Amino acid sequence: MSENKSKHQQVIEALAVADGPMSANELWEHLRSNPSLNSIGIATVYRSLKKGVEDGELVPVELESGSVRYESSGLQHHHHFLCSTCSRAYDVEGCVKNLEKLLPQGFEMTRHEILLYGLCADCKMAG
Numbered sequence: 001m002s003e004n005k006s007k008h009q010q011v012i013e014a015l016a017v018a019d020g021p022m023s024a025n026e027l028w029e030h031l032r033s034n035p036s037l038n039s040i041g042i043a044t045v046y047r048s049l050k051k052g053v054e055d056g057e058l059v060p061v062e063l064e065s066g067s068v069r070y071e072s073s074g075l076q077h078h079h080h081f082l083c084s085t086c087s088r089a090y091d092v093e094g095c096v097k098n099l100e101k102l103l104p105q106g107f108e109m110t111r112h113e114i115l116l117y118g119l120c121a122d123c124k125m126a127g
């Protein structure tokens with residue numbers, strides 16, 4: 001039981017320090033590169049993500065339809081960059097001012113999403 005809890009904690013912590021939201025598979029790959037977690041099963045990762053969302057520590061992020069990634073719930077307002085080559089998502093700090101200017105007359109904006117597309121630094125260098 002305590003072993004499961006520590007694995008869960010490591011899942012939560014891995015996402016807290018990640019440079020962007022990760023899918024269950026990406027997170028699984030990432031965790032397995034850690035020697036103490038190289039035997040972690042994908043089912044454990046799924047369970048942990050589910051519990052993290054239920055506990056309010058994680059939020060699901062759906063940048064592409066049908067593909068859910070997860071990030072810490074405590075992050076500041078931010079947006080994402082999606083690499084077209086490796087499909088990794090990265091956090092982008094900050095926001096755009098005066099988005100309201102885009103609104104049609106008489107409209108009110110309650111929230112917004114901004115998603116940037118392109119090549120991440122690794123893929124650009126490899127390209």
Ligand SMILES: [Zn+2]
Nearest residue numbers: 083086120123
């Ligand atoms: Zn990339």
Ligand SMILES: [Zn+2]
Nearest residue numbers: 077078095096
């Ligand atoms: Zn924003």
